[in-house]
Every structure is written in C-alpha cells, then in structure tokens.
Amino acid sequence: MILLGLESSCDETAAAVVADGREILSSVVQSQIDIHRVYGGVVPEIACRAHIETILPVVEKALAEAKVALHGVDAIAVTNAPGLVGALLVGVSFAKSLALAAGKPILGVDHVQGHIYAARLAFPEITYPCVALVVSGGHTSLYLSRSEIDHELLGSTTDDAAGEAFDKVAKILDLGFPGGPIIDRIARGRDPGKVVFKRTVPETLDFSFSGIKTSVLYRVRGQDAKKAMTLSEDERADVAAGFQESVVDVLVEQGLKACARTGAPRIAVGGGVACNSRLREKMKARASAAGVECWFPPPRFCTDNAAMIAGLGYHLLRAGRVSDLSLDAVPTKSHRA
Numbered sequence: 001m002i003l004l005g006l007e008s009s010c011d012e013t014a015a016a017v018v019a020d021g022r023e024i025l026s027s028v029v030q031s032q033i034d035i036h037r038v039y040g041g042v043v044p045e046i047a048c049r050a051h052i053e054t055i056l057p058v059v060e061k062a063l064a065e066a067k068v069a070l071h072g073v074d075a076i077a078v079t080n081a082p083g084l085v086g087a088l089l090v091g092v093s094f095a096k097s098l099a100l101a102a103g104k105p106i107l108g109v110d111h112v113q114g115h116i117y118a119a120r121l122a123f124p125e126i127t128y129p130c131v132a133l134v135v136s137g138g139h140t141s142l143y144l145s146r147s148e149i150d151h152e153l154l155g156s157t158t159d160d161a162a163g164e165a166f167d168k169v170a171k172i173l174d175l176g177f178p179g180g181p182i183i184d185r186i187a188r189g190r191d192p193g194k195v196v197f198k199r200t201v202p203e204t205l206d207f208s209f210s211g212i213k214t215s216v217l218y219r220v221r222g223q224d225a226k227k228a229m230t231l232s233e234d235e236r237a238d239v240a241a242g243f244q245e246s247v248v249d250v251l252v253e254q255g256l257k258a259c260a261r262t263g264a265p266r267i268a269v270g271g272g273v274a275c276n277s278r279l280r281e282k283m284k285a286r287a288s289a290a291g292v293e294c295w296f297p298p299p300r301f302c303t304d305n306a307a308m309i310a311g312l313g314y315h316l317l318r319a320g321r322v323s324d325l326s327l328d329a330v331p332t333k334s335h336r337a
C-alpha cells in the first residue's frame with residue numbers, strides 16, 4: 001500500500017510517499033521559517049499564502065523522488081487537525097482535489113497523532129503499550145498508546161507548550177526565531193546549574209511552563225519588562241542553559257511518572273522539541289536507569305513532516321477510517337489525539 005501524505009498545519013509545507021506505513025520512499029519539507037523570521041513568529045495569513053504557492057511543487061517533488069505517479073498511489077492522507085485553520089485548509093483542499101481527480105480514497109490525519117507515530121515510523125520494533133510524549137510548538141501532552149491509532153490522553157499543558165516557552169524565552173533573550181534550536185545550541189557546554197529556575201511539576205501528568213518563562217523575564221529585565229536587555233552573551237547563554245534544564249527536567253520527570261503510573265515499560269517522544277539535545281540525553285539516561293525503553297525519532301521526523309502523516313494514514317486505512325470529500329479542517333487542539 002503506497003500512501004501520499006500532505007502536511008500544512010503550520011509553517012512547513014510537506015509531502016511524502018510512504019509504503020506500508022514504514023518504508024519512506026520520499027519526504028519533502030519546505031520550511032517557511034525564513035519568511036516568518038522577520039516577524040519573530042508565524043504570521044497565519046502569510047503562512048497560508050506560502051502554502052498555496054509551494055504545495056504543488058512540493059507534492060510533485062515527493063512523487064518524483066519516490067518514482068511513483070499519482071495513479072500509482074493507493075490513498076491520500078492529509079493533516080486536517082489541529083493547526084492554523086487557513087493553513088490546514090490549503091492541504092485539505094489540495095488533497096481533496098487530488099483524491100477526486102485521481103479517484104483515490106482520502107484520510108484525515110490528526111497532526112498530534114502524527115507526531116506520536118514518528119517514533120514508530122523510525123523504529124518499527126516499538127511495541128505497545130507505550131507512553132507517548134508530544135512536545136512541539138503547539139502541544140505538550142502525554143498519552144498512553146495501545147496501538148498506532150489508539151491513544152489515551154494522560155495529561156497536557158495547562159498554559160504554554162514547551163516549544164512555545166523556548167520560543168518566548170528566546171525572544172526575551174533577543175536570540176531570534178525559532179528559539180528552540182538557538183537555545184539548544186548556545187546552552188551546549190554551559191553549566192546548567194549556574195542560573196537555576198524553579199521547576200513546576202504538578203502531581204498530575206499535566207505541565208505548566210508559563211511560570212518558568214516569567215521567571216526568565218524577571219531575571220533578565222528585573223521588574224521592568226520594557227527595559228532593554230543588557231545581559232552579556234555569556235550571561236544569556238547561562239540563562240538559556242538554566243531555562244532549558246528546567247524544562248527538560250519537568251519533561252523527563254512527567255514522562256517517566258507516566259510510565260510508572262501506567263506500567264508501560266517504554267516511552268516514545270515526538271514533536272519539534274524532541275530535537276533538543278539535552279532532552280534526548282537526559283531522557284535516555286534517566287529512562288535507562290528506570291528500566292524504561294526510550295525512543296526518539298531522528299530530528300527530521302521530530303519537526304513537522306508528511307512522512308509521519310502518510311505512515312499513520314496507512315494504519316487508519318487498514319482500520320477502515322477512510323474519509324470523503326466532506327473532510328474538513330479542524331483548527332482546535334485535539335484532546336482525543
């Protein structure tokens with residue numbers, strides 16, 4: 001079964017061709033980061049326009065690289081929730097047109113479930129039950145996965161997502177956008193104990209990152225948030241390292257608590273923040289000490305991509321969860337995931 005996957009929920013236009021939910025024949029990602037950087041964040045209207053311009057060449061490239069013609073595809077999977085509504089609509093409308101023109105089934109795929117699936121795509125040996133931790137720009141949630149398409153929500157952020165906290169803190173530190181990869185880079189080799197921020201670890205499996213973000217703001221600007229940033233490059237790197245360490249500690253703590261509470265002996269992490277080198281290092285070490293298997297997809301499958309969408313689409317197809325031309329874009333956060 002060969003699936004064409006499309007992803008356009010935020011600021012990446014992506015298409016991929018995946019066979020049987022595991023063999024990646026192509027994965028093309030056109031990032032809009034350079035377009036949004038000057039605004040310091042993703043501008044929805046600009047994102048939609050850029051998706052419209054790029055989606056056709058991206059799909060053509062994915063098919064060409066896979067050496068598959070549209071009529072050789074068995075189904076089309078597209079992210080239809082959650083995300084920016086205008087951005088989602090571009091992918092959904094395009095996928096519906098393709099499905100109608102080529103007479104192929106269409107599947108609506110949940111973006112967050114796609115991030116969960118990325119680890120399984122990279123490591124088919126992962127078995128269930130498995131705790132899944134999704135840490136991205138829009139989501140920070142824990143699930144108990146019983147199969148590729150059966151996920152029970154265990155907890156999620158009550159305020160900012162982890163990636164959002166990274167991006168906001170980078171903004172406070174005048175580091176640029178998107179902040180996650182920059183903080184990761186400048187924190188490398190620093191002593192994370194030099195500037196320490198309080199960890200918020202709820203008794204439940206939820207998360208809260210707005211407190212850490214505010215602490216960084218006060219630490220950097222004192223009581224006057226409008227004051228210009230006066231820290232030296234070295235001091236900024238220490239603040240970044242301390243902030244990163246506190247977020248990583250909370251993610252590791254809650255992730256392993258979810259394993260202990262559910263009895264699942266493994267955890268798979270996904271989403272853009274799963275690229276973070278300190279998170280990868282610390283989660284692997286702590287999981288191994290706790291006797292828990294720990295899986296991180298390669299970085300290019302942690303950030304937004306369509307291979308995870310085509311891969312998960314295969315399992316939805318097998319389960320008969322096929323959609324039709326009434327498929328709609330649903331922007332709200334999915335708690336069902």
Ligand code: KG4
Pocket residue numbers: 010135136137138139162163164166167178179180181184271272273274275276277302303304
């Ligand atoms: O999954 P993703 O590509 O898009 C969403 O679905 O949100 O995640 C993007 C987020 C951004 O907030 C970005 O700053 C963060 O992932 N990110 C990182 C790293 N790479 C990307 N955060 C921390 N460390 C990184 N290395």
Ligand code: ZN
Pocket residue numbers: 111115136137271272303304
């Ligand atoms: Zn994402």
